[in-house]
Amino acid sequence: MNSEEPTGPRATQACVSCRRQKRKCDKVLPECGLCRRIGRPCDYEVGPPHSVDRDDFDSLQQKVLDLEARLAQSTASNNGFENGARNGFGSSNAAVSPSALSSSAFASPPRFASVNNGLKAPSPFPSLFFLDANTFEQGRYTVQKPHMTIPPEVLEHLGDSTATSELLDRYFATTHTWMPIVSKMRISQTLANPLMDRGADMAMLFLAMKLLTQTPSSLTQKSQTALYQTAKSFLAAIEYQNMYSIHVIQATLLIAAYELGNAIYPTAYLTIGHCARLGHAMGLHHPKSGPQMLPRCTTWTEQEERRRVWWAVVVLDRFVNIGNPHHPFASEDPSLETYLPVDDDTWDKGEMTANELLLVSTSPSVRAAPFARTCQASHLLGKVLHHINDVDMELDFRFEQANQLNRTVRALANLLPDEAFEEDVTNGPTLCTAMAICYSALLVLYEAYVCTEGIPKKTAAHVEIQESAINGLKEISGEVLRFCKRIKSFLDLNGLVKLSPFVADCLYQAAANYAWYVKESENPESLAMLQEIKSILVMIEPQWKVAGEYLRIVEATEFNYAGSS
Structure with a gap:
């Protein structure tokens, strides 16, 4: 036996925390080594045979809903009834050049489910992230992005594959020149790889791109208002479902720029403040300290994208206060070492x-x-x-x-x-x-x-x-x-x-x-x-x-x- 292995009485099974997180438990009584090391309560008690932990139940319920939605999406696609198929949102295996984007890079945009979530209960979110950030970090918890299907009116605005391809080309040739916060490289990789996650948040980003890149002759005032209202409603639905990602804050920033450019007040002021809150919650303002809502960056391009997103928050937050400088900023001043x-x-x-x-x-x-x-x-x-x-x-x-x-x-x-x-x-x-x-x-x-x-x-x-x-x-x-x-x-x-x-x-x-x-x-x-x-x-x-x-x-x-x- 290893001399460093704990001795003394042991439980017959792993503690509740280790079982829930699927961590190795040494079963030492009265508390296991892992719980003792990170300072969390250790409980070996087994509840009544039919008791169910609420968090476990919510998580299981969400997984079942996700599986049902994916199954329905797959079945509809195979039978040719899905609006997404009609609109051309199919998966793509096309190769994409990493050095530049052209219309061919977006020839087959991602498939988005077209079923509306309605008013179902929001997806579970780990309240521990806000209630006790230290415990959240020590326990290595993560924020899971929920699966969310997309309303038909959103798909209608996005159009078919040709329309989406033209939208992305237009966005990167126009808005991207003065507010470059969306990575061409990462968008192209996501669209080219059928295994990459293409959720409602990406559809939200595309919708915001369309809103901001309309030419004066391409939309009537009525249709432009309808597009804006759809974008705001869809963004509210996404946040209600606790879906938070870099695409969500990018879309919110683009909507804020649209509101600012069209003098939609006080909404523009409030949306920009909301962008700052989103960035704070995600940890974009201090990426190297504090708990992060977003997954860890895996590439330099992704890290730079997040830096640009937070800078865009700062830019909009300062600009919206020019006419009335007596309001406090929603974001702190960058340090000299930023x-x-x-x-x-x-x-x-x-x-x-x-x-x-x-x-x-x-x-x-x-x-x-x-x-x-x-x-x-x-x-x-x-x-x-x-x-x-x-x-x-x-x-x-x-x-x-x-x-x-x-x-x-x-x-x-x-x-x-x-x-x-x-x-x-x-x-x-x-x-x-x-x-x-x-x-x-x-x-x-x-x-x-x-x-x-x-x-x-x-x-x-x-x-x-x-x-x-x-x-x-x-x-x-x-x-x-x-x-x-x-x-x-x-x-x-x-x-x-x-x-x-x-x-x-x-x-x-x-x-x-x-x-x-x-x-x-x-x-x-x-x-x-x-x-x-x-x-x-x-x-x-x-x-x-x-x-x-x-x-x-x-x-x-x-x-x-x-x-x-």
């Missing part, structure tokens, strides 16, 4: 880069990928909004901090036009988002300091920031005007579908400034500049209705100025 996204093209191809990873603390002078630039700009926007919202800061320190923020944001904003000049305009204005966010941040900062007559004693820092604000409003408004010319050139060449909704805010702020200059000086040049920016807002409105909302605010401001003169 990694920025890697090169977008490299990630799309699934190729690990040998280049050094960039941090939030990395100087803006170091060249970065377009989405990394968007993240840098959003981080600085968050700093500006924090600064404006901090009313308790000591004045001298406040002015010094404002000057430092001005220098930092201007440094990044001054680099981006030269980098954008080198872009291939046929691939999309990928740096437009970062440029627009920088301009928005600077205009918000200057607006806070352009008029500070109420402060009696002016220090050098106070004078510096006020002069920077007065001059900066004109300078950055002029930069936005040049930015408009770039946008117009791109729209003439490529249309609206690749344009980010993030550009609208800086156009509005610059237009509002020119409206003020017209009132103050009646300068015809300022009027011409105002009209030029307004014309771009008119061009953008069919794709992003928020541009029309901004336009109406500017026109109302002009009317009020005219009435008061």
